[in-house]
Each structure stands twice: as structure tokens, then as C-alpha cells.
Amino acid sequence: MQIADLLIEDSATIREAVERLERVRCKVVYVVDNGKLVASVSDGDVRRYALGDGDTGLSLKHIANFRPSFLLRYDRSKIDELFQAKEVYSVPIVNYNGEVVEVVFRDGRRIRKDYHLNCPVVMMAGGKGTRLFPYTKILPKALIPIGEIPISERIINNFVDYGCHHFYMIVNHKKKMIQSYYEGLDKAYEIEYVEEETYLGTGGGLYLLQNKIEEDFFLVNCDIIIDADYSEIYNYHKKNENYITIVAAKYKHVVPYGVLSLDEEGNCVELTEKPENDYLINTGMYLVRQDLIDAMPQSKVISFPEIIDRCKTEGKKIGAYVIEESAYMDMGQLEEMDRMKNKLRV
Numbered sequence: 001m002q003i004a005d006l007l008i009e010d011s012a013t014i015r016e017a018v019e020r021l022e023r024v025r026c027k028v029v030y031v032v033d034n035g036k037l038v039a040s041v042s043d044g045d046v047r048r049y050a051l052g053d054g055d056t057g058l059s060l061k062h063i064a065n066f067r068p069s070f071l072l073r074y075d076r077s078k079i080d081e082l083f084q085a086k087e088v089y090s091v092p093i094v095n096y097n098g099e100v101v102e103v104v105f106r107d108g109r110r111i112r113k114d115y116h117l118n119c120p121v122v123m124m125a126g127g128k129g130t131r132l133f134p135y136t137k138i139l140p141k142a143l144i145p146i147g148e149i150p151i152s153e154r155i156i157n158n159f160v161d162y163g164c165h166h167f168y169m170i171v172n173h174k175k176k177m178i179q180s181y182y183e184g185l186d187k188a189y190e191i192e193y194v195e196e197e198t199y200l201g202t203g204g205g206l207y208l209l210q211n212k213i214e215e216d217f218f219l220v221n222c223d224i225i226i227d228a229d230y231s232e233i234y235n236y237h238k239k240n241e242n243y244i245t246i247v248a249a250k251y252k253h254v255v256p257y258g259v260l261s262l263d264e265e266g267n268c269v270e271l272t273e274k275p276e277n278d279y280l281i282n283t284g285m286y287l288v289r290q291d292l293i294d295a296m297p298q299s300k301v302i303s304f305p306e307i308i309d310r311c312k313t314e315g316k317k318i319g320a321y322v323i324e325e326s327a328y329m330d331m332g333q334l335e336e337m338d339r340m341k342n343k344l345r346v
Contacts, residue, residue, distance in 0.1 A: 147346025
């Protein structure tokens with residue numbers, strides 16, 4: 001059995017849910033919307049509906065439980081506690097983007113997604129990390145620990161979970177310290193270090209990768225964690241034939257005051273208390289076409305957002321893969337680093 005057998009789209013009918021339950025011979029299947037958990041349907045839900053002579057051609061939303069028990073993947077250690085507290089047959093494990101990554105059964109069985117992404121990953125790790133001073137007076141930003149593991153190693157481990165095993169790390173500031181740390185690890189992946197003579201921004205160092213990468217690749221900063229399905233991001237990028245895909249996070253900004261709108265004469269037209277505005281923000285993770293590397297100017301300081309603007313001007317297709325706000329963790333400033341530690345339970 002694969003995890004996909006336990007998932008059913010929210011557009012399915014009750015009849016399809018019954019057929020799925022019979023086929024997998026499990027007591028519950030999980031309802032998803034684009035891979036994100038929204039509900040569950042159990043054999044008990046079906047029986048209760050059938051006793052009322054209900055129409056099985058209707059949407060399964062008529063019988064689904066929209067408050068299913070689940071655990072975040074960083075709370076896996078609480079699984080036994082949950083089984084003791086609730087009479088559930090199985091528990092889905094989800095990431096912060098809401099996607100089901102594993103199902104754990106009461107009898108101890110676990111079914112996980114198998115990932116074989118095998119996509120190159122480029123990490124920008126050359127910056128000085130001035131916003132994280134005084135930590136970065138001693139350590140390069142890439143080696144600042146989140147719990148007992150440096151931030152860059154956590155990022156790499158996430159990619160390894162999805163089947164990526166070849167990494168390129170563009171280094172500059174305290175580069176020998178970074179290389180020394182990783183050379184001392186017993187690791188199941190390869191890192192190739194690309195050294196900048198001078199710092200070239202968050203994009204300029206890509207020209208140093210010419211003749212090294214021959215396929216589309218992930219580009220990521222060394223201070224952010226994205227807790228989402230990287231294989232889905234990759235598939236979206238390829239399906240839409242994007243030149244660059246920006247991983248964008250939802251962001252809700254709440255103004256903590258009453259906001260006034262005035263007319264030209266200074267009269268109050270409207271007073272809105274604590275208005276909310278929705279945005280999409282750039283997380284600092286991208287999927288990039290390989291031929292961008294060949295088009296990079298040599299030894300030019302340039303940020304990757306500037307590169308995106310240039311590509312847009314040239315008519316290249318720039319897309320965005322949207323994740324939930326909670327799935328984006330940034331270590332760029334000290335208070336954000338503390339929030340990251342709390343979310344990762346370290």
C-alpha cells in the first residue's frame with residue numbers, strides 16, 4: 001500500500017470513498033485538496049449515512065469529518081500520547097503546508113511518501129549575516145545552530161528527505177569554517193564548494209557554476225526553511241514550463257490601529273479598525289532553468305530578485321508556487337530565529 005491509496009480528493013463522491021475504503025481495507029481515508037489535509041472519511045461515517053438511505057452519488061463532503069486528528073511532523077514523538085487519548089485507527093502526519101507526508105496506524109505500521117527527486121541544489125552561503133550579529137561575529141550564518149544542528153544542515157537534510165544528494169554551496173565569508181564542518185560529517189550526500197573571490201550578492205555567484213549543472217536546479221538561501229513538498233514544487237515548475245519558479249508564502253499583515261480615509265478637504269470618509277491585507281512574499285527559494293547560468297554576467301554583484309526582473313524584461317516565464325505562511329521559516333533576524341526554533345520544537 002502507498003500513501004496515495006489512503007488519500008482521496010475532496011471533489012470525490014461518497015460512492016468513490018466507499019470503493020476506496022473497500023479497496024485499501026482500512027477503516028479511514030483522508031480527504032485532501034491538492035495534497036493538503038481537509039477531512040477524513042471512516043467506515044463508520046459511511047455506515048451511518050447508508051442507514052439513512054442516502055444518495056452515494058453526492059459529494060463526500062456530506063459525510064466527511066472536517067476536524068480529523070493529525071500531528072505536525074515535528075510532533076511525531078506525541079503519536080503514542082494521541083492514540084491513548086483518542087479512539088482513532090490511524091493518524092496522518094502533515095507538514096506546515098498542510099500536506100500529508102505519513103500515516104501512522106495504531107498497530108505500529110507507518111506508510112510514508114517515497115521521494116526520488118534527485119535534483120541539484122544550490123545554496124547561497126557567502127553572506128556576512130550582519131542582521132544576526134553578534135552570532136555571526138564568531139560563526140558564518142550557515143553554521144548558526146538551530147537546536148543542535150546548523151541551519152544550513154537542516155536545509156540540506158530536508159532536501160535529502162526528498163531524494164536530493166548533490167549540493168553546490170557558494171561560499172565567501174568564513175568559508176574555511178563551513179568547509180571544515182561539512183568535511184567532518186559522515187554524510188550521505190555530496191557538497192561541491194564554489195568560492196567567490198569577492199561577495200557577489202544573492203545571485204552573482206551563479207556564473208561560477210557554468211559547466212557544472214546540466215539540469216533545472218533549486219536555489220535557496222542558507223537561512224530559510226520551507227516545510228512543504230519539494231517534489232510538488234518541482235512538478236509545478238516543469239508542468240508550467242517556467243524559466244524561474246518563485247516559492248512564495250502567503251502573508252497576512254494586520255495594522256494594529258484604526259485606519260482613516262480622508263477626502264480632499266480632510267473630512268473622515270471611513271474608519272477601519274485593524275484592517276488586514278493579504279500578500280505573497282518571496283521566501284528565497286526558487287527553481288531555476290539551467291541555461292540561466294550560462295547567461296550570467298561574470299563577476300557582477302547582483303541580487304537574485306534583480307535577475308528575475310531582468311528575465312521578465314527579456315520575456316522569460318516567471319511563475320510562483322504558493323505555500324502557507326506557516327510553512328515559511330526565516331532566520332534572517334534574531335527574533336525570527338527564536339520563532340523558527342519554536343516551530344521546529346528545538
